[in-house]
Amino acid sequence: MSSVTSNPTVVAPAAKLASESVCMRIEPPHGLFKLHLGELWAYRELLYFLVWRDVKVRYKQTAIGVVWVILQPLLTMLVATLFFGKLAKLPSQGLPYSVFCFAAVVPWSYFSNALTTATNVVVDNQRVITKVYFPRLILPFSAVFSGLVDFSIAFVVLLIFTIAHGIRPTLTILLLPFFLLLAILTALGVGLWLSALNALYRDVRYLIPFLVQFWTLASPVYYSSSMVPERFRWIYGLNPMAGVIDGFRWALTGRGQAPNSVLVASVAMVLLVVLGGLAFFNRMEGTIADRV
Amino acid sequence: MSTLVIQTAGISKRYRRGLQAAGGLRHALEDFLRSPVSTLRRKKKESFWALKDISLEVREGEVLGLIGRNGAGKTTLLKILSRITKPTTGWAEIHGRVGSLLEVGTGFHPELTGRENTYLSGAILGMVKSEITRKFDEIVAFAELEKFIDTPVKHYSSGMYVRLAFAVAAHLEPEILFVDEVLAVGDAAFQKKCLGKMSEVTRQGRTILFVSHNVAAVTRLCNRCILLESGRVLKDGATHEVMNAYLRSELATGAVREWNLEGAPGDCVVRLRAVRVHKVDGTVSEAFDIRQPIGIDVVFDVLEGGRDLTPNLHVFDQQGVNVFISHDVDPNWRRRPRPEGRYISTAWIPGNFLSEGSFLVGAAITTLAPTNVRLYERDAVAFQVIDSTDGDSARGDYAGPLPGVVRPLLKWETKYESSPTHHVAHFSVKEPWR
Numbered sequence: 096m097s098s099v100t101s102n103p104t105v106v107a108p109a110a111k112l113a114s115e116s117v118c119m120r121i122e123p124p125h126g127l128f129k130l131h132l133g134e135l136w137a138y139r140e141l142l143y144f145l146v147w148r149d150v151k152v153r154y155k156q157t158a159i160g161v162v163w164v165i166l167q168p169l170l171t172m173l174v175a176t177l178f179f180g181k182l183a184k185l186p187s188q189g190l191p192y193s194v195f196c197f198a199a200v201v202p203w204s205y206f207s208n209a210l211t212t213a214t215n216v217v218v219d220n221q222r223v224i225t226k227v228y229f230p231r232l233i234l235p236f237s238a239v240f241s242g243l244v245d246f247s248i249a250f251v252v253l254l255i256f257t258i259a260h261g262i263r264p265t266l267t268i269l270l271l272p273f274f275l276l277l278a279i280l281t282a283l284g285v286g287l288w289l290s291a292l293n294a295l296y297r298d299v300r301y302l303i304p305f306l307v308q309f310w311t312l313a314s315p316v317y318y319s320s321s322m323v324p325e326r327f328r329w330i331y332g333l334n335p336m337a338g339v340i341d342g343f344r345w346a347l348t349g350r351g352q353a354p355n356s357v358l359v360a361s362v363a364m365v366l367l368v369v370l371g372g373l374a375f376f377n378r379m380e381g382t383i384a385d386r387v
Numbered sequence: 388m389s390t391l392v393i394q395t396a397g398i399s400k401r402y403r404r405g406l407q408a409a410g411g412l413r414h415a416l417e418d419f420l421r422s423p424v425s426t427l428r429r430k431k432k433e434s435f436w437a438l439k440d441i442s443l444e445v446r447e448g449e450v451l452g453l454i455g456r457n458g459a460g461k462t463t464l465l466k467i468l469s470r471i472t473k474p475t476t477g478w479a480e481i482h483g484r485v486g487s488l489l490e491v492g493t494g495f496h497p498e499l500t501g502r503e504n505t506y507l508s509g510a511i512l513g514m515v516k517s518e519i520t521r522k523f524d525e526i527v528a529f530a531e532l533e534k535f536i537d538t539p540v541k542h543y544s545s546g547m548y549v550r551l552a553f554a555v556a557a558h559l560e561p562e563i564l565f566v567d568e569v570l571a572v573g574d575a576a577f578q579k580k581c582l583g584k585m586s587e588v589t590r591q592g593r594t595i596l597f598v599s600h601n602v603a604a605v606t607r608l609c610n611r612c613i614l615l616e617s618g619r620v621l622k623d624g625a626t627h628e629v630m631n632a633y634l635r636s637e638l639a640t641g642a643v644r645e646w647n648l649e650g651a652p653g654d655c656v657v658r659l660r661a662v663r664v665h666k667v668d669g670t671v672s673e674a675f676d677i678r679q680p681i682g683i684d685v686v687f688d689v690l691e692g693g694r695d696l697t698p699n700l701h702v703f704d705q706q707g708v709n710v711f712i713s714h715d716v717d718p719n720w721r722r723r724p725r726p727e728g729r730y731i732s733t734a735w736i737p738g739n740f741l742s743e744g745s746f747l748v749g750a751a752i753t754t755l756a757p758t759n760v761r762l763y764e765r766d767a768v769a770f771q772v773i774d775s776t777d778g779d780s781a782r783g784d785y786a787g788p789l790p791g792v793v794r795p796l797l798k799w800e801t802k803y804e805s806s807p808t809h810h811v812a813h814f815s816v817k818e819p820w821r
Contacts, residue, residue: 228470381473
């Protein structure tokens with residue numbers, strides 16, 4: 096007799112497992128839209144931990160740590176103010192150019208960081224994806240949420256900066272969360288597409304810096320959207336970030352381009368991208384561990 | 388009969404060769420634009436089935452070993468059952484909380500401290516925060532890292548890293564646990580602890596699916612085994628039976644080899660007819676408990692009588708090391724011409740002599756003075772020696788891997804002095820020869 100020794104099959108007497116109800120069915124992938132939002136909710140703690148990890152790790156072993164969060168947009172704003180404001184004398188909708196620019200740089204850097212992180216999130220977590228199961232959808236979500244911590248800090252600085260320039264926030268500031276949400280959704284929607292594509296083709300990783308660069312130029316970050324000729328406005332509006340940046344600036348300062356019909360196009364566009372992204376990501380989810 | 392916890396029906400998984408798009412995006416687009424139809428069609432051709440039609444049932448409390456060569460589909464099956472990837476066809480149903488341990492340290496981040504990684508890794512493996520908090524002290528104590536728990540894990544030694552990682556996983560307390568090769572890491576003492584923890588888990592009536600190349604570990608832990616080959620179930624049954632089949636396929640040779648007269652190795656004087664490895668009671672077996680003697684029969688026909696013939700055996704281990712060569716010294720036939728007829732010479736390898744592992748046996752028949760090797764059949768038979776953790780073999784209570792070509796059970800004696808004076812006490816710790 097060979098040696099099966101250490102474990103006689105001891106079964107708990109008449110074992111009714113506590114989680115008798117936990118039954119999981121594993122099937123081939125099917126359906127375009129079978130979102131397991133309940134499951135996403137069940138894994139909310141993991142989402143929290145992933146966001147927390149990103150935040151915690153981001154400035155580890157840096158000399159000035161979290162100061163970077165403030166320094167990055169501040170320096171961008173200073174340089175832009177020098178070149179675009181002082182030298183090129185771009186119009187700034189009746190705001191000091193520095194405020195005009197800073198009010199856009201803060202949401203924009205949130206967006207561009209969130210988009211870049213979300214694009215790379217599947218590839219960066221390759222090891223975990225191939226070794227353990229969790230709803231993959233958590234990854235792009237964690238990527239766009241983790242940037243919010245940096246954003247909050249930068250936003251406080253922005254608020255102080257604005258008030259220091261004698262601009263009192265008006266009631267429009269109540270609409271700020273709406274524009275922030277729109278920025279989050281845009282980053283998430285595009286991020287869903289790009290992260291899944293990136294898992295297949297690493298070309299996306301090299302594409303993303305260009306995309307962000309072009310997108311900056313196509314959004315009213317350093318210039319006013321009123322400079323765009325009237326007949327091209329609707330195309331411009333298809334870029335959801337155009338509405339977001341204009342709206343954010345308006346909500347914070349009460350001045351500048353107020354949201355108009357273009358915003359409706361932006362919102363529709365965002366919803367389309369997010370829904371499409373969810374469907375695409377969902378379709379890829381079942382086999383992403385084999386492909387990444 | 389206990390309840391069914393895992394049931395699968397016709398699980399198959401198809402992979403496409405070169406799935407990662409060898410030429411990148413450009414290549415894929417170009418191919419598709421040139422000839423969309425043939426691109427799609429070719430994909431079908433370049434696919435292969437990593438798993439084909441796997442249907443199995445696992446009951447509560449079973450400890451199931453998945454064995455097979457590299458690429459047999461063991462890990463793929465585990466990945467499907469733990470939902471990392473989806474099957475191409477078929478379905479599976481799993482009742483109970485699943486924990487899968489396909490790697491040690493999943494989700495560890497080098498910049499984070501041991502404490503932070505415990506929470507992170509715990510969450511990734513499926514624990515909730517309150518659960519981790521509750522077990523935290525236990526985890527740290529199990530990993531023996533109390534002093535370093537607030538140090539970033541990048542400063543850990545690899546041993547410390549693995550200890551913490553396994554400690555987290557070991558406290559997962561799932562009802563069904565999938566384990567892949569993870570016991571191959573870590574130092575020996577810790578391995579023993581992990582094996583102990585795993586058998587503790589099975590005693591609580593939990594179900595384990597265990598993938599390993601380590602034949603010894605599978606034999607020690609599992610009561611049932613499944614042998615996979617090229618994505619199919621080749622054999623499913625009690626561990627020792629399946630293990631025999633596996634070793635037979637793995638070593639490409641079994642415990643018995645027989646020849647008919649025409650094809651038999653040898654010459655006009657003597658022909659080798661069979662070689663067999665068997666237990667004391669005569670039953671042929673591939674697997675032997677380290678404590679039991681192993682009998683090897685050399686069956687030969689003498690066609691032309693009148694010569695001194697000495698059968699001899701050449702035993703090699705997995706690394707090809709010649710463990711020993713033994714000549715037939717049976718006094719009845721030594722230096723005595725053999726008449727024509729059938730002979731069966733049996734050599735007995737004592738129990739507690741060979742080390743754990745696989746052994747290949749070559750059989751030869753020689754005439755001496757002048758020396759003439761009449762026949763030599765390399766790798767005629769093979770067998771496996773398994774060392775359990777019962778505690779009465781040379782490994783004692785140690786459960787980790789033990790190197791060495793032989794593993795004799797020696798007599799140990801202890802002389803003890805209560806104080807460095809003249810008073811001396813004698814007593815022996817163990818008397819295996821009694």
